[in-house]
Amino acid sequence: MTVNLPDAEAPASTLLEVCPLKALSTERGAAALVRGVQVALFRTFDDQVYAVQQQDPYSGANVMSRGIVGSRGEAPTVASPMYKQVFDLRTGACLDPVGKDPRPLLTYEVAIQDGIVLVGAARAVDANHVPGAP
Amino acid sequence: MAMLEPTARQHLVVVGGGMVARRLVDALRARDDAGRWAVTVLCEEPRAPYDRVALTSYFTGRHPEDLALGGQDLWDDPLVTLRRGVAARSVERQARTVTTADGRTLAYDSLVLATGSYAAVPPVPGKDLRGAFVYRTIDDVADLRAYVEGLRSELDRPVRGAVVGGGLLGLEAAGALRALEVDTTVVEFAPRLMPLQVDDGGGEALRRLIENLGVRVRTGTATARIGGDRGRVARMEFTEGEPMDVDVVIFAVGVRPRDELARAAGLEVGERGGVVVDEGCRTADPAVWAIGEVACIQGRCLGLVAPGYTMAEIVADRLLGGEGTFPGADLSTKLKLLGVDVASFGDAFAKEAGGLEVVISDPVAGVYKKLVMSDDARTLRGGILVGDATAYAALRPMVGRPLGADPAAYLLPEGSAPAPAGDLPDDAAVCSCNNVSAGAIRCAVVDAGCTDLAGVKACTRAGTSCGSCLPLVKKLLTTELEKSGVEVSGALCEHFDLSRAQLFDVVRVQGLTTFSDIIGRHGRGRGCDICKPVVGSILASLGTGHILDGERATLQDTNDHVMANLQKDGSYSVVPRIPGGEVTPEGLIAIGEVAREFGLYTKITGGQRIDLFGARIEQLPKIWKRLVDHGFESGHAYGKSLRTVKSCVGSTWCRYGVQDSVGLAIALELRYRGLRSPHKLKLGVSGCARECAEARGKDVGVIATDQGWNLYVGGNGGFTPRHAQLLAEDLDTEALVRTVDRFLMYYVFTADRLQRTAAWVEDYEGGLDAIRGVVLDDSLGIGADLDAAMAAHVDSYEDEWAAALEDPEKLRRFGSFVNAPELPDDSLAYVAERGQARPATDSERRQSGVLIAGTTLEVRR
Numbered sequence: 001m002t003v004n005l006p007d008a009e010a011p012a013s014t015l016l017e018v019c020p021l022k023a024l025s026t027e028r029g030a031a032a033l034v035r036g037v038q039v040a041l042f043r044t045f046d047d048q049v050y051a052v053q054q055q056d057p058y059s060g061a062n063v064m065s066r067g068i069v070g071s072r073g074e075a076p077t078v079a080s081p082m083y084k085q086v087f088d089l090r091t092g093a094c095l096d097p098v099g100k101d102p103r104p105l106l107t108y109e110v111a112i113q114d115g116i117v118l119v120g121a122a123r124a125v126d127a128n129h130v131p132g133a134p
Numbered sequence: 135m136a137m138l139e140p141t142a143r144q145h146l147v148v149v150g151g152g153m154v155a156r157r158l159v160d161a162l163r164a165r166d167d168a169g170r171w172a173v174t175v176l177c178e179e180p181r182a183p184y185d186r187v188a189l190t191s192y193f194t195g196r197h198p199e200d201l202a203l204g205g206q207d208l209w210d211d212p213l214v215t216l217r218r219g220v221a222a223r224s225v226e227r228q229a230r231t232v233t234t235a236d237g238r239t240l241a242y243d244s245l246v247l248a249t250g251s252y253a254a255v256p257p258v259p260g261k262d263l264r265g266a267f268v269y270r271t272i273d274d275v276a277d278l279r280a281y282v283e284g285l286r287s288e289l290d291r292p293v294r295g296a297v298v299g300g301g302l303l304g305l306e307a308a309g310a311l312r313a314l315e316v317d318t319t320v321v322e323f324a325p326r327l328m329p330l331q332v333d334d335g336g337g338e339a340l341r342r343l344i345e346n347l348g349v350r351v352r353t354g355t356a357t358a359r360i361g362g363d364r365g366r367v368a369r370m371e372f373t374e375g376e377p378m379d380v381d382v383v384i385f386a387v388g389v390r391p392r393d394e395l396a397r398a399a400g401l402e403v404g405e406r407g408g409v410v411v412d413e414g415c416r417t418a419d420p421a422v423w424a425i426g427e428v429a430c431i432q433g434r435c436l437g438l439v440a441p442g443y444t445m446a447e448i449v450a451d452r453l454l455g456g457e458g459t460f461p462g463a464d465l466s467t468k469l470k471l472l473g474v475d476v477a478s479f480g481d482a483f484a485k486e487a488g489g490l491e492v493v494i495s496d497p498v499a500g501v502y503k504k505l506v507m508s509d510d511a512r513t514l515r516g517g518i519l520v521g522d523a524t525a526y527a528a529l530r531p532m533v534g535r536p537l538g539a540d541p542a543a544y545l546l547p548e549g550s551a552p553a554p555a556g557d558l559p560d561d562a563a564v565c566s567c568n569n570v571s572a573g574a575i576r577c578a579v580v581d582a583g584c585t586d587l588a589g590v591k592a593c594t595r596a597g598t599s600c601g602s603c604l605p606l607v608k609k610l611l612t613t614e615l616e617k618s619g620v621e622v623s624g625a626l627c628e629h630f631d632l633s634r635a636q637l638f639d640v641v642r643v644q645g646l647t648t649f650s651d652i653i654g655r656h657g658r659g660r661g662c663d664i665c666k667p668v669v670g671s672i673l674a675s676l677g678t679g680h681i682l683d684g685e686r687a688t689l690q691d692t693n694d695h696v697m698a699n700l701q702k703d704g705s706y707s708v709v710p711r712i713p714g715g716e717v718t719p720e721g722l723i724a725i726g727e728v729a730r731e732f733g734l735y736t737k738i739t740g741g742q743r744i745d746l747f748g749a750r751i752e753q754l755p756k757i758w759k760r761l762v763d764h765g766f767e768s769g770h771a772y773g774k775s776l777r778t779v780k781s782c783v784g785s786t787w788c789r790y791g792v793q794d795s796v797g798l799a800i801a802l803e804l805r806y807r808g809l810r811s812p813h814k815l816k817l818g819v820s821g822c823a824r825e826c827a828e829a830r831g832k833d834v835g836v837i838a839t840d841q842g843w844n845l846y847v848g849g850n851g852g853f854t855p856r857h858a859q860l861l862a863e864d865l866d867t868e869a870l871v872r873t874v875d876r877f878l879m880y881y882v883f884t885a886d887r888l889q890r891t892a893a894w895v896e897d898y899e900g901g902l903d904a905i906r907g908v909v910l911d912d913s914l915g916i917g918a919d920l921d922a923a924m925a926a927h928v929d930s931y932e933d934e935w936a937a938a939l940e941d942p943e944k945l946r947r948f949g950s951f952v953n954a955p956e957l958p959d960d961s962l963a964y965v966a967e968r969g970q971a972r973p974a975t976d977s978e979r980r981q982s983g984v985l986i987a988g989t990t991l992e993v994r995r
């Protein structure tokens with residue numbers, strides 16, 4: 001087994017190589033370990049790549065990468081496989097909290113260079129973000 | 135015999151002014167047009183005959199007059215004399231006279247004893263203390279009420295009462311005490327309530343219902359002594375268990391016939407009392423008759439009013455020259471005790487040899503129903519209904535007759551099925567998780583203007599926890615919208631305007647095979663967690679390849695995607711297919727070894743298989759490999775597809791089995807395995823009408839008959855349990871399989887998303903009859919299409935696991951991390967419980983030390 005983990009000591013601001021783009025299937029997520037933290041990567045139909053927290057904020061389980069990818073209006077989305085809350089992959093905003101209080105996902109900076117996916121630091125969460133707003 | 139002149143009027147004396155006496159006088163006066171009889175009724179109680187059966191309603195505010203039987207007219211009849219408050223003292227048979235308590239003598243030509251019973255009082259010390267009552271007459275209940283009301287004004291705590299006797303009468307009395315707001319305990323010597331009417335199961339159901347009403351129940355204990363305080367009842371002591379403080383005691387231990395007049399007059403009495411009479415209700419003295427509870431007829435006294443009325447009719451008939459005889463007592467009873475329905479009829483205790491019992495017991499709903507059948511399960515012999523006696527009227531007349539193929543159907547009359555959602559009363563709870571009523575949902579639609587499910591969910595929280603109420607919520611929403619004239623769209627979601635059934639049709643007719651193609655032509659956007667699995671399921675139903683092929687993989691929910699069941703902590707369970715529940719010892723050992731090796735929590739499921747929990751995603755292929763090597767294949771415990779075909783052991787071993795239920799179950803499971811459908815599918819096969827496989831609780835249930843198989847459809851357990859309804863009878867195996875093929879395929883073609891067969895049948899225009907037309911008589915001419923679609927499914931079936939193991943591209947999906955595919959999720963934590971690993975709770979996670987990291991570690995015991 002070859003494990004090639006991004007360096008846990010690297011400063012959080014740097015982008016770290018995670019995997020080749022072709023290792024990600026279109027519209028199906030994959031989990032990755034970035035600085036020891038579980039991150040969910042998604043490659044959408046239009047070849048955008050998004051990274052959000054792997055932990056489902058409702059169940060606490062590390063499963064977000066296993067949710068169904070789709071769209072709500074313009075927003076690319078993932079639905080939690082556990083209790084089906086829907087999140088905007090771009091902002092992490094919870095678009096359908098299924099009757100619970102909305103809880104957003106952390107999102108991570110992503111870049112693609114020479115066919116390699118790089119993941120950076122978690123973006124600040126906008127606490128005032130109104131769910132459902134673009 | 136000489137013709138009787140009208141002037142030769144005879145005198146009938148009736149002793150006792152109870153319910154049966156009244157009926158006699160009534161019947162006689164109605165038929166005796168010629169006025170051959172003048173009647174005098176001697177009535178010990180100070181009032182005209184009244185409705186003793188309704189005695190307890192005295193406590194719910196009724197006046198004694200409200201208990202009167204019939205009008206005053208009868209007593210105004212010149213040929214009838216009612217003497218209230220006058221008891222008969224003795225009968226002089228030689229002289230044909232009766233002496234009354236007020237010293238008068240009445241001559242009779244015929245004498246009828248209708249003196250009823252008195253309430254028995256057990257010989258316990260303290261039985262005569264003030265505060266001890268019996269429960270038989272209006273005076274008894276009036277005294278009881280006065281006493282309790284007196285106590286209540288005296289005490290600053292609730293009055294405590296006990297009823298000795300947990301039979302019919304005792305429960306009546308307990309109801310009376312409740313009505314007087316007395317803290318009530320029922321004490322019964324027998325091990326169950328109503329020991330004479332119901333069996334142990336019925337008694338248990340009754341106990342629960344009654345305890346829910348706040349009445350305590352102590353069974354299996356006898357009253358040893360009643361202790362007094364200044365001449366008043368104060369406590370009770372028992373042969374078993376703690377003593378109890380009480381203020382009032384009611385004895386309701388049974389009744390004894392009031393046969394004292396007859397004994398003194400030298401008439402024969404029965405072994406346990408009662409005036410012995412023949413089939414015509416006549417004693418050995420041709421001028422003396424006995425009717426009602428005091429009569430010992432066919433060797434026993436009957437404590438119910440109906441046989442008493444029959445006797446009254448017979449005597450009226452005979453007095454006018456008829457020949458009526460007693461047809462035998464029907465001890466069937468239907469009562470409402472404390473608001474609880476209890477009925478018992480026929481051979482309720484299966485005393486006759488070879489009886490067979492069909493029992494439906496729902497402790498939660500408080501219902502217990504039992505039918506006693508002949509040994510071939512055809513003829514009804516009797517039964518017991520507790521909690522819901524609606525079937526009584528239909529069943530009682532059927533005693534001694536064949537009930538048809540399905541006795542249990544009688545226990546679930548049409549009317550008892552859950553009301554269609556549209557008719558649910560406003561206060562009916564729809565979502566039990568969030569306590570939302572039907573009214574609240576209607577309100578959300580009508581007043582708050584919600585127009586879709588998401589809106590109703592957000593507004594009421596209904597359906598946001600376990601989700602099992604969603605179909606009902608949706609139905610209420612649709613009904614309300616339709617009512618207010620809004621056109622209800624069957625649109626799947628924002629991406630498709632079509633309903634599932636419409637989408638199924640276009641995909642089938644146009645032969646589409648990819649999601650992109652389908653959404654490109656018939657939808658918009660990139661889909662979502664609602665439409666994607668629907669399209670995935672439609673493509674799979676139409677047999678267009680492995681569910682993980684190409685783009686198809688993106689449509690599947692995680693369970694279908696990794697072909698296992700997601701658990702709360704993100705691990706999965708694996709449920710090997712065990713068709714029909716039949717498994718070899720080697721198979722069991724293999725499963726056991728896999729579970730041991732991977733440290734999986736192991737549990738027998740409710741569907742006759744074995745569930746292995748706690749597998750991490752990267753372990754799944756290794757686990758499957760081991761199972762596949764031992765001849766097991768993918769069990770769909772996930773997916774909207776066939777789950778299991780449950781089976782009983784059937785004719786192979788069972789002494790009652792009439793067909794090979796295991797063989798058929800295995801054949802059906804192998805035929806329909808992998809069939810993707812609008813919701814999950816469960817089947818069951820029982821080897822005879824005893825129905826050990828609970829087939830009628832399944833979407834498709836098959837029950838063996840002497841001639842073949844009976845086929846039932848539309849059953850389920852779950853949130854809204856339904857019993858399957860009979861679709862066809864006595865099919866041979868080939869016809870059965872064809873019919874099931876068509877039923878299932880037609881369901882797959884036309885049902886709504888997440889609509890189980892029961893709801894589909896109910897919603898289908900024309901209901902089951904119309905569906906029967908399609909599948910049995912090919913009324914739509916699509917029989918051949920349905921057959922072909924099923925044949926295609928059967929031919930193209932492949933073991934999804936085995937296929938995934940062969941394909942490196944598919945196996946790639948089972949890596950834990952894209953950059954570390956073999957590294958386990960380190961957040962998983964387990965704790966040992968009863969010798970196995972289970973997920974740690976949040977608080978256990980917070981304390982360190984208790985955790986077992988990862989399921990593969992050895993479990994500490």
Ligand code: SRM
Nearest residue numbers: 699707738739740741742743771777850851852853854890
């Ligand atoms: C394992 C098992 C419980 C057990 O330990 O015994 C089980 C477990 C689950 N049941 Fe069940 N059900 C199990 C037998 C049943 C039964 C009993 C039966 O089949 O005889 C019922 C009632 C019968 C019926 O379905 O008509 C049952 C009614 C449900 C329902 C309610 C369905 C409904 O129509 O209301 C759900 C929810 C749903 O499907 O939407 C459900 C859903 C589930 C799910 C899939 C919930 C989930 O998504 O996690 C559970 C996961 C299974 C797993 O992880 O392996 N389970 N479930 C049983 C598996 C049987 C099997 O071998 O396939």
Ligand SMILES: Cc1cc2nc3c(=O)[nH]c(=O)nc-3n(C[C@H](O)[C@H](O)[C@H](O)COP(=O)(O)OP(=O)(O)OC[C@H]3O[C@@H](n4cnc5c(N)ncnc54)[C@H](O)[C@@H]3O)c2cc1C
Nearest residue numbers: 150151152153154178186221222249250426427437438439
């Ligand atoms: C609370 C309660 C609930 C019941 N519920 C049901 C039920 O749900 N279903 C059912 O089938 N049955 C029920 N029963 C039983 C039913 O009431 C009796 O079977 C029925 O009343 C019998 O009628 P009867 O005329 O034979 O006797 P009774 O109704 O007892 O009448 C006999 C009358 O004769 C009088 N009498 C006795 N001796 C003399 C004498 N020497 N001189 C003059 N008068 C005399 C008595 O005072 C009494 O008024 C219930 C009984 C009680 C107490």
Ligand code: SF4
Nearest residue numbers: 782788791821822826
């Ligand atoms: S249902 Fe099956 S196991 Fe049960 S008695 Fe009938 S044949 Fe035997």
Ligand code: FES
Nearest residue numbers: 565567599600601
């Ligand atoms: S969510 Fe409504 S009953 Fe569970």
